[in-house]
Amino acid sequence: MIRPQILHIIGILLIxxxxxxxxxxxxxxxxxxxxxxxILQALITTIISGSFLFFTFKSNNKVELSTRDGFAIVTLGWLAMVIFSALPFYFSGTLSYTNSFFEAMSGMTTTGATVLGQYTTLNVEDMPHGLLFWRSFTQFIG
Known part of the structure; x- marks a missing residue:
């Protein structure tokens, strides 16, 4: 079972x-x-989801996290960040969620792989500046 402190920290990451x-x-x-x-829809969705986790699982008790908890935070936090990083691409209507998830995962892992121009009609050069910056920024975050 996932400890509440882990979800609280993931909420902070999402915020x-x-x-x-x-x-x-x-x-x-x-x-x-x-x-x-x-981008505004993705921003609001991410902050609201993160705030929900942050406030719902907030505890006044000081609990020491174990190494196992640390691994859970990194794994679940990274997955949550990729899921929510895909939202600007998906909400733009230019990519399916699968392709959006791939772009976000590619950015967060800094692999540089892309589906743009290969499996979609949208090329990297044709992307709006906000989405292009977000694509680059996910690679910076990763």
Missing amino acids: MLGFSMSFSLGWSIYYAESDFIS
């Missing part, structure tokens, strides 16, 4: 990820492109 989406939102606003709404 930080949501706020990091604001950089992409800024690029989208600056260039006045259509991806503004998709």
Whole structure:
């Protein structure tokens, strides 16, 4: 069973990820492109989900985490971050969730692999600036 402290920490990670989406939102606003709404939806969804985990599993008790808990935090945190990092691509309507997940996982693992231009009609050069920045930023985060 997952300890509440682990979910609390994953909530913190998701809140930080949501706020990091604001950089992409800024690029989208600056260039006045259509991806503004998709990035905003992803930002709000991520922050609300992270806040839910943060406040629901918050505990006043100081609990020492074990090595096993640390592995769970890294594994589940990384998976949660990839799932939510895929949302801007998915909400834009240009990629399916599977392709969005692949792009996000590729970014978070810094592999550089992409499905853009190979399995989709959208090329990297044709992406709106906000989504292109988010794609690059996921590689920076990873």
